[in-house]
Amino acid sequence: MYGDGVNDDVDRTAFRRAEKKYKLYYDQNSRKKKQPRPVDLSEVVDFKLILDTFNQIAETPNGFHVLEGEFDCPVVRLDNRPGFYFIPGALSVEQQCQWIKESLMSFPQPPNRTNHNAHYGPIQDLFASAREEKILVEDEHSPIESESLSNGQAQRWKFCDKMGSVSLKGYGGNSILASALLRKLRWSTLGLQFDWSKRNYDVSLPHNKIPAELCQLVKKLAVPAMPSGDVFKPEAAIVNYFASGDSLGGHLDDMELDWTKPIVSMSLGCKAIFLLGGKSRDDEPLAMFLRSGDVVLMAGEARECFHGVPRIFADREHSEIASLEKHLSTEYDRCVLDYITSSRININIRQVY
Template identity: 30%
Template sequence: MGKKKPFTPPPDSPAWPNQTAFRVAERTWKRRDLPPELLASIIDPGGNPSPAVQANRLVPITLAYNPPTLSNLFGPSPETDSNGRATAYSAPEIPGLILIPGLITPEGQVQVVKASLKDYTALPNVTNLDTHWDIPSRGLWHMYEQSLHSEERQKDEALIPMRHDGTVEGAKSAAAAFRVGKVANGSSDKDGENALKSKTTSTSGIEVPDTTSTQIIIDLPTTDTQNLKAITASEALKRLRWTSLGFQYNWSTKEYHLDRRPPFPPLIDELATQVVKSVENITGYNAERWISEAGIINFYQERDALMAHQDRSEINTEAPLISFSFGNSSVFLIGSENRDDTPIPILLRSGDVLVMHGNSRRAYHALPRILGGTCPDYLTPESVNDAQWRAFYNYLKDARINVNVRQVY
């Protein structure tokens, strides 16, 4: 006889510890099989908004500007008003939440995805991988592309070495030997061969000189990780979870490193700024006050999730938070400032934009489920006139990328 599957209590069972209404919702959406009645409850602004509109769960709102006049990467959503403006929605259950479905054009999505994987995961931006692995200075994606051109990929794919022996103390003692490389003005070490050496070391990380005169510090691990080992670039891509833009973020303290600020990417800055401008009639936040100071790009594989949290690290709480979705659709939960309040589920599709301001800026939110197989057909290599896109699509078809932008001060 085969082994019996372990019994899993229902999501709302009192057998679960730390039971809150939000936690129940997270467990509900993380179940392997989602019942039809649960799927029917999701708010789908970009696919089928009518039921939510009829139930007053979504309310159409008019944007201040016609988005395509602000950026050639903006297009009207599937539904537009008589003036051609993209349809946006508020959610009465979540004051301050704005949803703009399908705002980013397919061409814009391709451009942001390519930059997120190829450019923004290389120094001076720091990823979750940099703490443990000595990524070549030209970046993970460059190494991954090299492996794709190998005739015998499985045999020839190079390994990315560990920075340390897997212990906190070992990481501190090895910090001075960590390799870094030039990342600007077209100069680079060929896969780290001519890498610079760190000049100073502290218990908080490795100080890295870069050509912008801003020192980049890679935080050291806070716990032992002796089970880690050298990995290939393709294996590293599956482990990629985040990269920081602008002010670098300390995931342990939930605070920004205000002394670590690489230049913010112009592409993402422009998109975020124009979104802020398009909704300034709703948020009351003038776009002239907006500065894209920090951003986090989250990379999700199909079984990944982001549990309930609040964004409380920014000093400026008047400025909205701007979020862009790419790739597979996801279930987004958002509630209030109290975990005991039941959140609402929203389906975020590729190209959708979400804005949090006002009360929603402090609301608990989570992403418990990626819906596999939902990467849109218009992003397939056959639909995109870009010879380089196939490699990016092969990653994206099983993943979701979220780019969120904040003003810190």
């Protein structure tokens, strides 16, 4: 599903060239200070601007159409991208805050898997442990029977406060700050679990259903892209976590059975650039901004198109998350705000069968 495709051949494709154009690179100035290399954003489609202009003067650029009335919010469709729908600002600020919190606090909880599973096994309470400045410590010498994992391996990594880690480190184990692990969180999977090594859903893996409230929301958001009379069934989701400088290489999402059903993709946190290519990497991709609260639907032909995220804007000037800052103002929310001011989260939900 995901491939960075960094090799000479791929480098020559239109998709790869666009990825390189928008990716974050740093220049060193004369005072040896790292500065983001300036990038020409004049060709990046801004759906918010398109909608604002439509609301003011009822005009859209050639090939773009605003569909009103059939759905809660206006939906933008493109003539030359059948199956692709963009819903600018589909999520209220309250909804954005709610799903940012869920993405940090509950979505990475076992049995959902994350990129950390391969190395540490299932990790409980990562976000709370980061907030409490805990340390994950490898306890090689005292595996407790009742804490054995389902695959028979002993649970060796445990969160400790700093004092606990000092005594455990005496046994020679490794350790890592919970806050560092949170920063390295790259993905978690909800519902049916995706097995990245086999590039398929592994129904034998323990899993919880997608939370009911998320299902309800997504069924509604999917409507503009659904075959008429059909209801979307949210069965699996991938949550992507992006820090400054992170990107998601061009890929296809092709492991679901029925491509007439959309992938529902929600953006949260810092603004990003999304590339929507064609069926070949040689097709020139369309670059567009994704802001917190935007929702993208990809169904039908759009399911066969390469897409990726070459850039997130984690700096104050461009991240466009001021409204989130106002809503995450309590002391309790401070850790969430600290995280999201320099990060982006994407929740994409799929019907698998």
